[in-house]
Amino acid sequence: MPSKLRAAVIGVGYLGRFHAQKYAALAASAESPVALVGVADAQRDTARRVAQELCVPAFADHHELLGQVDLVSIASTTESHYAVARDFLAAGVHVLVEKPITVTVAEADELIALAAARNLVLQVGHLERFNPVWLAARPQIARPLFIEAHRMAPFKPRGTDVSVVLDLMIHDLDLILPLLDSPLVDLRAAGVSVLTDGIDIANARLEFANGCVANLTASRTSTASLRRLRVFQHHDYLSIDFGERRIGHAAKKVGAGATANTTADTDPAALLDSESRQLPPGDALLTEIEAFLAAVKNGTPPVVSGRDGRAALAVALDIEQMITSRQNSPS
Numbered sequence: 508m509p510s511k512l513r514a515a516v517i518g519v520g521y522l523g524r525f526h527a528q529k530y531a532a533l534a535a536s537a538e539s540p541v542a543l544v545g546v547a548d549a550q551r552d553t554a555r556r557v558a559q560e561l562c563v564p565a566f567a568d569h570h571e572l573l574g575q576v577d578l579v580s581i582a583s584t585t586e587s588h589y590a591v592a593r594d595f596l597a598a599g600v601h602v603l604v605e606k607p608i609t610v611t612v613a614e615a616d617e618l619i620a621l622a623a624a625r626n627l628v629l630q631v632g633h634l635e636r637f638n639p640v641w642l643a644a645r646p647q648i649a650r651p652l653f654i655e656a657h658r659m660a661p662f663k664p665r666g667t668d669v670s671v672v673l674d675l676m677i678h679d680l681d682l683i684l685p686l687l688d689s690p691l692v693d694l695r696a697a698g699v700s701v702l703t704d705g706i707d708i709a710n711a712r713l714e715f716a717n718g719c720v721a722n723l724t725a726s727r728t729s730t731a732s733l734r735r736l737r738v739f740q741h742h743d744y745l746s747i748d749f750g751e752r753r754i755g756h757a758a759k760k761v762g763a764g765a766t767a768n769t770t771a772d773t774d775p776a777a778l779l780d781s782e783s784r785q786l787p788p789g790d791a792l793l794t795e796i797e798a799f800l801a802a803v804k805n806g807t808p809p810v811v812s813g814r815d816g817r818a819a820l821a822v823a824l825d826i827e828q829m830i831t832s833r834q835n836s837p838s
Contacts, residue, residue: 511542512803515576517569517591518583519546519557521665522605526580529796531561540804545572549583573598578628578803580796581605585669589614596621596629603799605632606681607673607823608816615817622813628802630809631816632795633681635734639789640752641682644745647756653739654683654721659729662702667727670706672698672823672830676725679736681811681819689717691822698830701728711826752788757781 514534516527523546530543547566548554558565566572569591572579578601581591589609592602596618608631609615622629635641656679667674691713698709708726715721734749746755757779795810802809 512540512577513544514541514578515545515572516580517547519548523582524557526582527557529793576600592618601628601803603630607820612821619813628809629813630799631811633811634791635678636811637791637794638749639786644747644754648738651719651738656723656736657733658725659733660727662728667703670827671725671727672709672827676723677819677823679723680822683721684818687715687719689715692716696826696829706830752786755783
């Protein structure tokens with residue numbers, strides 16, 4: 508393996524530009540394991556603008572980078588993920604592809620098989636896995652009984668090439684599925700279109716074989732941003748605010764419990780020990796890219812594997828299908 512891994516970013520619109528900036532910042536260090544050798548975008552002006560900002564070559568066609576790179580970040584449109592990732596994996600290049608991994612499960616399966624056959628890293632860009640608040644809260648989650656997630660955002664034209672399920676709710680699906688590691692046995696979902704022809708608000712209720720129930724709500728028509736997840740366990744619960752980087756924890760006091768004398772006026776403080784803490788700012792995208800580089804350099808599995816991305820995609824598509832069926836059914 509070369510001393511400097513040659514990297515490129517494919518698709519340098521809103522999110523891809525940030526990927527390119529992180530690689531460039533890492534490359535600026537003399538001890539860096541990576542060098543940014545170029546950026547590509549089907550929009551020539553976009554590629555040229557980001558390339559000039561970072562002092563690297565610009566390409567309009569990702570094929571021009573085949574043979575020149577060891578790894579790539581793919582942040583192009585969702586519809587192009589499969590074709591672009593396939594081209595690079597077939598050429599022996601490690602791939603970090605933004606979520607959702609592909610448009611269909613069959614496409615995801617093909618990329619997973621191709622990466623495995625060539626012993627390449629295929630990582631999926633589920634960014635919340637690298638959020639400092641999740642990294643801090645995850646060790647406190649043992650056996651969830653009920654999970655509630657709200658993910659709201661103001662409307663933005665970018666990202667509307669997919670529904671709110673694939674744009675926002677899929678983040679929480681990616682957190683929950685490996686957390687529970689239990690088969691999904693029941694799914695209920697509803698949603699509506701508000702500002703686009705796709706699904707703009709969605710709610711899903713998921714029941715797992717281990718008895719845990721998860722209730723997820725996502726909206727891209729909110730007046731404010733909210734990214735919050737609550738996990739209820741036996742005798743304690745966690746409140747995780749991804750935006751505010753705050754963790755709230757409440758646990759039943761030793762020896763405390765509801766009794767026949769407990770009334771509606773009972774002070775909750777008599778039953779619970781509570782605490783709240785805010786974490787300092789972090790850089791989830793930089794952490795994600797560093798994890799990708801470490802997996803490539805060390806030959807270790809990525810934090811968010813292709814199979815993880817496929818699992819989140821499969822459930823998201825089931826939710827979409829259920830909502831669409833309800834919308835299209837005669838009233």
